[in-house]
Amino acid sequence: MKLIRFASCALILGLCGTGLAQSQPGKIEYLTGPSDSGPRQVVMDYIRANLSSLGLTAEDVADPIIEEVHSPQTGSTHLYLTQTHRGIAVETAILNATVTREGRLLTLKSRFVADLAEAVQTPDDSVSSELAIIKSAEHLGLEAPEELQLQSSEVGPAERRTFSGATLSRSDITVHLRYLPTADRGVPLIWVVELDEIRKDDWWRLYVNASNGEVLGKFNYTIHDSFHAPYREPGKKIVGYKASRATGQHLVELFAKFGGVDGSSYNVLPLPAESPNHGDFTTINDPAHPDASPFGWHDTDGVAGAEFTTTEGNNVHAYQDRDGNDTPPTPNDDPDGGPSLTFDVTYPLDSPPIDYLAGATVNLFFWNNLSHDILHFFGFDEAGGNFQETNYSGQGTGSDSVNAQSQSRADLEPTDQTRNNANFSTPAEGLNPRMRMYEFTGPAGVEVLAPVDLVGTSVASLASFGDQLENDLTGNVEVVDDGDVGDGTGSTTDACQALINGATITGNIALLDRGSCSFVDKVRNAQNAGAIGVIIVNNQGDGLVNPGGDNAEDINIPSLFVGQTFGTSLKEAILGGEDVQVTFKAALFFNRDSDLDPGIIVHEYGHGLSNRLTGGPSQVFCLNTQTTPEQAGEGWSDFLTLYFTQQPDFPRGLPRGIGTYSSFQEVDGPGIRPFRYANDMTVNPATYTTISEVSVPHGVGFVFCTTLWDMYWNLVDDYGYDADLYQGTGGNNLALRLVNEGLKRQPCSPGFIDARDAILAADLELNAGANACAIWRAFARRGMGVNADQGSSASVTDSVEDFSVPAECNCAGSFPTVDPTSEGGSFCEGESVTLSVDGGGYNLQFQWQKDGENIEGAVLPVLQIDSLVNGDAGSYTCIVSHECESTTSAAMVVEVAPPIQLGNEAYSNWLTEICAGQDSNNNGILDVIDYVALINAASPAKVAAK
Known part of the structure; x- marks a missing residue:
C-alpha cells in the first residue's frame, strides 16, 4: 500500500514554495499582482503555474469543489477548494485562498493529498449506508434500531441519503460517501455518518470504512467546555485589585444613536459586564443594530413588525431546557414581552436558579443577539456564514439561527453532562447550531461539629468520582495508617497502600494526605477499609483542586479535598486524642446559572464563529482536536470573551480570569485557565512550547489567547481603546477585526504559526501591513517569532520556539x-x-x-x-x-x-563628620552659627547635656 503524502507546503505569505511573497524573513508580500480575471481564475492560474512548489500534479487539482465567499466589508473573495477523486470529495483536503478586490492573490495554502490517484485504495462500497449507521451506533455504545427508515436519497457519486433519526438521533441521520486521508492506511472510501446523539450533547460526524465497516474516526460538532476550577475562599482578594462595575450608561447613549428599530427593552446584564459580580442588571432599550438586525431581534420575515413577542427571532431562539429534551416546552413558556416587547424580568440571586428562569432566558437571548450584531461588523455577516433564519441580503443560506437553551438539564441527575458545563454545536450553514448553558454547582464544605475549638465550616472541593454528595453526610473522622509498606516513599497517612488500621476506619470518615499516588487509589484503599467518606488534605498549601481520575467505577463513597491548614488542624486534634466529628455539606451556596455569565455565553458563541470562518461556512470540521490538537479553538473563544467584557477603565496590567462567576470565585479569581490572562510574564508565563504541558484543547487554546491578548494591548497602545465595540476605531476594534479576518485566511487544520501568518496577511490587505510589527512583537514575545517552527499541527510536542522579530521591527517607531x-x-x-x-x-x-x-x-x-x-x-x-x-x-x-571635622575638640566625642556646604545662614562660610544649627539638628539632648 502506498502511504499518502500531504502537499501541505506553507504557501501562505509565501513562506515556502516559489518565494514570490517573501523576499526576507518576516517580510510580507502578495503572491501575485493585480488582475482583471475573476477570483477563481486567479487561483486556478496560480495553482497550475506552481504545481511543483505545491507538491501536486495536474490530476490532483482537477475538478475541485469550490466554495466562494465574498466579503462585502473588505472586498475580498475567499475560496475553499475541496479535492475530489472521481467526483467524490476528500475529507479535510481543502485548499484555501484569498483574492483581494484588486485581483491580487494574498494567501494560498493547501491541504490537498499529493498523488491522490495512487494513494486512493481501490473503491469498495460493499458496506451499505444502513450498515454504516449500525456500525456507528455500535461504536457509540448505542442500541441500533431494528429498521432504518429511508427519507430521501440523491443520485450522484456521493450517494447522499437521509434516514429518520429513530432512537439514535434527535434529527435525521445523513450518510454520504467521501475519501478519508489517514496516516497509515492510504485514502480509503468511507461513509460519513452524521448523527445527533439523543442521550448526550454530542453531534457526531463519523467515518466508517465502506469496505469493512470499521469506524476510522469521528468529529464532534459539539464543543464542550466543562469547568472544574479551583474555588477561592469567599472574600479573598488580590492586593491592589479594584473592582469596577459596568452600569450600561454608555450603552444608553450608544443605542440612542441606532435610532430604535422595534421599541424593545430588556432588563439584563449590560455590555461589557462579564457577570453579576462585574455589573448591575439594567434596562436596555432598543439594542438591535439597524445594520446587523434591520427589523429588530424578534422579526423573521424581513417586514416591519415582530413575528414573536417571546425570546425568539431571526438570530436566536432562547428557551428553557430544564428537562434536557433539547426542544422548547409544550405549551410554550418562553418569556413574553407583550406587544411592546418589554422584558422586565427579575433576578433574585439569593434563590435557586429556577426562581429566575425567565430572567436567565432573557439574558441569554440578549447576549446571543448582542454577539450577532457586534460580530456582523467584524466579518461574521450573512455572506460569512453567520446565524440567521432569514438572510435579508440574500447572501448565504439562512435557516440557521441559534437554538439557545437556558438552564439545560437542570432537572436531571447531576453529572458532568448536566452540570458545570456549557457547549456549542456548529453544523454546516443551513442547519441550526445549538448552545446549551448549564447550572454550576457551588463548592462543597466540611462543617466541624466537634471539638468545640474547631467548630466552623471550611470550603472544600468534591471529587469527580464516587458519590456526588446529593445529601449531607455526618460521621467521625479518623486518620488513616497504611504502614508505608510500599516502595518506602510517601507517608503512612497518604493511603497509597492497603490500610492497616481498618478497624479504626470502618464506619468513619477517613482523613488522608495528598501525594505519592492517584486520588482514585487513595479513596479506593479507604473504601476497602470500610470508610464512609474521605477527606483528602492538600500537602502543598491551602489551594483547592478537584480530585479526578479514571477507572473509578467501583468507588461509591464521597471524597472532599481541603486545604492544608484546615486539614492539619483536624489531624492534630485526632492524633491528640480528641473526637472529631464533621458533616460533609453537599453545597454551601445555591447553584449558579451560566446564563448569567455573559463571558461564557460569548465564549460559546465564539466556537460557532471560528468553526464557520475556518474552511468556509460549509466545511465546519477543520478544527478537530482529535486530529489537530494544536488548533486554537478555545483561544479564539476566550479572546472574544475578553474583547466583549473589557471595561474602559481596566488597565493594561490587570490580570483577567475567565469564568470566575460560575466558578464561585471573586472577580479577581484565577478563573478556569492555567493562569490569568495578563501581559506580565510573571503572572502569565505561557510561551509556545507550553502547549506540550497543558490540556487539549482548553490549555492549548489558552496559550494562543495569551498571545492574542498581548497583541490586543500592543494595538491599544498604538490606537487607544474605543468603547464602541460595534464600529469603533480603537486598537481593541482592530485586534478583533484582524483575528476574525485571520480565521478566514488560515488553512483547514491550522496550527499556531498558520494562525499567526493569517493575521499578518489580514493586516497586509486591510492596513498595508501597518501593524505588522505590533503583531510580530506579540507573537515573538510568546515564542512564535520569525524562526519559530510549527512542526505538524497534529502534534503539540514538536514546536520550536523563537523570540525574534523581523529586523525592521526593531527599528519601528524610529528613535527610542x-x-x-x-x-x-x-x-x-x-x-x-x-x-x-x-x-x-x-x-x-x-x-x-x-x-x-x-x-x-x-x-x-x-x-x-x-x-x-x-x-x-x-x-x-x-x-x-x-x-x-x-x-x-x-x-x-x-x-x-568633602567632609570637614569640627575644630572644637569639646564636640569631637559625640559629633561625627559634617558635610561641607551646609551653610545655614548663607554667609558663605561655616561659622559657629552653622555648627550650632547642625548640632541641634543632630542631637538636641547631647547639646543640653553639654
Whole structure:
C-alpha cells in the first residue's frame, strides 16, 4: 500500500514554495499582482503555474469543489477548494485562498493529498449506508434500531441519503460517501455518518470504512467546555485589585444613536459586564443594530413588525431546557414581552436558579443577539456564514439561527453532562447550531461539629468520582495508617497502600494526605477499609483542586479535598486524642446559572464563529482536536470573551480570569485557565512550547489567547481603546477585526504559526501591513517569532520556539524614548546615589556615560554608585538604543562635597563628620552659627547635656 503524502507546503505569505511573497524573513508580500480575471481564475492560474512548489500534479487539482465567499466589508473573495477523486470529495483536503478586490492573490495554502490517484485504495462500497449507521451506533455504545427508515436519497457519486433519526438521533441521520486521508492506511472510501446523539450533547460526524465497516474516526460538532476550577475562599482578594462595575450608561447613549428599530427593552446584564459580580442588571432599550438586525431581534420575515413577542427571532431562539429534551416546552413558556416587547424580568440571586428562569432566558437571548450584531461588523455577516433564519441580503443560506437553551438539564441527575458545563454545536450553514448553558454547582464544605475549638465550616472541593454528595453526610473522622509498606516513599497517612488500621476506619470518615499516588487509589484503599467518606488534605498549601481520575467505577463513597491548614488542624486534634466529628455539606451556596455569565455565553458563541470562518461556512470540521490538537479553538473563544467584557477603565496590567462567576470565585479569581490572562510574564508565563504541558484543547487554546491578548494591548497602545465595540476605531476594534479576518485566511487544520501568518496577511490587505510589527512583537514575545517552527499541527510536542522579530521591527517607531526617573544632586563623600531612566521601544540597550565617556559595565536602566568620592562628581547621561537608532537622556548632575571635622575638640566625642556646604545662614562660610544649627539638628539632648 502506498502511504499518502500531504502537499501541505506553507504557501501562505509565501513562506515556502516559489518565494514570490517573501523576499526576507518576516517580510510580507502578495503572491501575485493585480488582475482583471475573476477570483477563481486567479487561483486556478496560480495553482497550475506552481504545481511543483505545491507538491501536486495536474490530476490532483482537477475538478475541485469550490466554495466562494465574498466579503462585502473588505472586498475580498475567499475560496475553499475541496479535492475530489472521481467526483467524490476528500475529507479535510481543502485548499484555501484569498483574492483581494484588486485581483491580487494574498494567501494560498493547501491541504490537498499529493498523488491522490495512487494513494486512493481501490473503491469498495460493499458496506451499505444502513450498515454504516449500525456500525456507528455500535461504536457509540448505542442500541441500533431494528429498521432504518429511508427519507430521501440523491443520485450522484456521493450517494447522499437521509434516514429518520429513530432512537439514535434527535434529527435525521445523513450518510454520504467521501475519501478519508489517514496516516497509515492510504485514502480509503468511507461513509460519513452524521448523527445527533439523543442521550448526550454530542453531534457526531463519523467515518466508517465502506469496505469493512470499521469506524476510522469521528468529529464532534459539539464543543464542550466543562469547568472544574479551583474555588477561592469567599472574600479573598488580590492586593491592589479594584473592582469596577459596568452600569450600561454608555450603552444608553450608544443605542440612542441606532435610532430604535422595534421599541424593545430588556432588563439584563449590560455590555461589557462579564457577570453579576462585574455589573448591575439594567434596562436596555432598543439594542438591535439597524445594520446587523434591520427589523429588530424578534422579526423573521424581513417586514416591519415582530413575528414573536417571546425570546425568539431571526438570530436566536432562547428557551428553557430544564428537562434536557433539547426542544422548547409544550405549551410554550418562553418569556413574553407583550406587544411592546418589554422584558422586565427579575433576578433574585439569593434563590435557586429556577426562581429566575425567565430572567436567565432573557439574558441569554440578549447576549446571543448582542454577539450577532457586534460580530456582523467584524466579518461574521450573512455572506460569512453567520446565524440567521432569514438572510435579508440574500447572501448565504439562512435557516440557521441559534437554538439557545437556558438552564439545560437542570432537572436531571447531576453529572458532568448536566452540570458545570456549557457547549456549542456548529453544523454546516443551513442547519441550526445549538448552545446549551448549564447550572454550576457551588463548592462543597466540611462543617466541624466537634471539638468545640474547631467548630466552623471550611470550603472544600468534591471529587469527580464516587458519590456526588446529593445529601449531607455526618460521621467521625479518623486518620488513616497504611504502614508505608510500599516502595518506602510517601507517608503512612497518604493511603497509597492497603490500610492497616481498618478497624479504626470502618464506619468513619477517613482523613488522608495528598501525594505519592492517584486520588482514585487513595479513596479506593479507604473504601476497602470500610470508610464512609474521605477527606483528602492538600500537602502543598491551602489551594483547592478537584480530585479526578479514571477507572473509578467501583468507588461509591464521597471524597472532599481541603486545604492544608484546615486539614492539619483536624489531624492534630485526632492524633491528640480528641473526637472529631464533621458533616460533609453537599453545597454551601445555591447553584449558579451560566446564563448569567455573559463571558461564557460569548465564549460559546465564539466556537460557532471560528468553526464557520475556518474552511468556509460549509466545511465546519477543520478544527478537530482529535486530529489537530494544536488548533486554537478555545483561544479564539476566550479572546472574544475578553474583547466583549473589557471595561474602559481596566488597565493594561490587570490580570483577567475567565469564568470566575460560575466558578464561585471573586472577580479577581484565577478563573478556569492555567493562569490569568495578563501581559506580565510573571503572572502569565505561557510561551509556545507550553502547549506540550497543558490540556487539549482548553490549555492549548489558552496559550494562543495569551498571545492574542498581548497583541490586543500592543494595538491599544498604538490606537487607544474605543468603547464602541460595534464600529469603533480603537486598537481593541482592530485586534478583533484582524483575528476574525485571520480565521478566514488560515488553512483547514491550522496550527499556531498558520494562525499567526493569517493575521499578518489580514493586516497586509486591510492596513498595508501597518501593524505588522505590533503583531510580530506579540507573537515573538510568546515564542512564535520569525524562526519559530510549527512542526505538524497534529502534534503539540514538536514546536520550536523563537523570540525574534523581523529586523525592521526593531527599528519601528524610529528613535527610542528615554526619560530620567531620578535626579542628580549634592551628596557627601561616602554616601550613595541611584540614577535611573525609563526607556521606550523594543530590544533596547543601555549605556551610561559620565562627562561624555562610557562607564564600563553600566548597561542597565539603573546606575548605583556607592561610597561616593570626589572623583564621582560629574554629568551623567544614559544612551538608550536599538539596532537602528539611539537617544541620549537629559543630564543628571552629581556634586560630591568633602567632609570637614569640627575644630572644637569639646564636640569631637559625640559629633561625627559634617558635610561641607551646609551653610545655614548663607554667609558663605561655616561659622559657629552653622555648627550650632547642625548640632541641634543632630542631637538636641547631647547639646543640653553639654
